[in-house]
Amino acid sequence: MQWTVHRPFVPPTLLDRSRLRRAALRYAAHGWAVTPGARLAGHRFACGRPGCPIMACHPALEAWEETASADAAQVQAWWRHTPHTVLLVTGRCFDVLEVPATLGLRALGTACSTPECSASSRPTPAARSR
Numbered sequence: 001m002q003w004t005v006h007r008p009f010v011p012p013t014l015l016d017r018s019r020l021r022r023a024a025l026r027y028a029a030h031g032w033a034v035t036p037g038a039r040l041a042g043h044r045f046a047c048g049r050p051g052c053p054i055m056a057c058h059p060a061l062e063a064w065e066e067t068a069s070a071d072a073a074q075v076q077a078w079w080r081h082t083p084h085t086v087l088l089v090t091g092r093c094f095d096v097l098e099v100p101a102t103l104g105l106r107a108l109g110t111a112c113s114t115p116e117c118s119a120s121s122r123p124t125p126a127a128r129s130r
């Protein structure tokens with residue numbers, strides 16, 4: 001028997017599409033612009049554009065910077081028939097910084113010890129799993 005770290009491909013289900021749509025709607029409810037990402041298709045992501053060579057997750061719409069939206073009706077429409085990944089637009093309402101965990105935790109400790117740091121403006125750590 002051979003072991004692998006890759007899980008077998010399971011086609012996205014209606015439940016997956018529903019979960020992705022609900023996640024997109026929750027982000028949009030915060031006023032955060034979302035855009036549909038390429039959907040998982042086997043061991044790569046597929047945006048639907050013919051000949052697209054990008055295998056990693058990427059925007060499904062070519063003009064995503066102009067069309068990204070927090071409008072609930074638009075978000076519903078994007079995820080109505082396709083289990084797109086959910087991409088959040090950075091640089092508008094929030095930014096994302098990727099740093100080594102030890103450095104990030106030290107910076108968070110320093111930033112959150114100041115009187116200006118409130119729960120709503122506090123940076124949020126996120127761990128990336130591989």
Ligand SMILES: [Zn+2]
Pocket residue numbers: 038046047048049052053054058
């Ligand atoms: Zn593509």
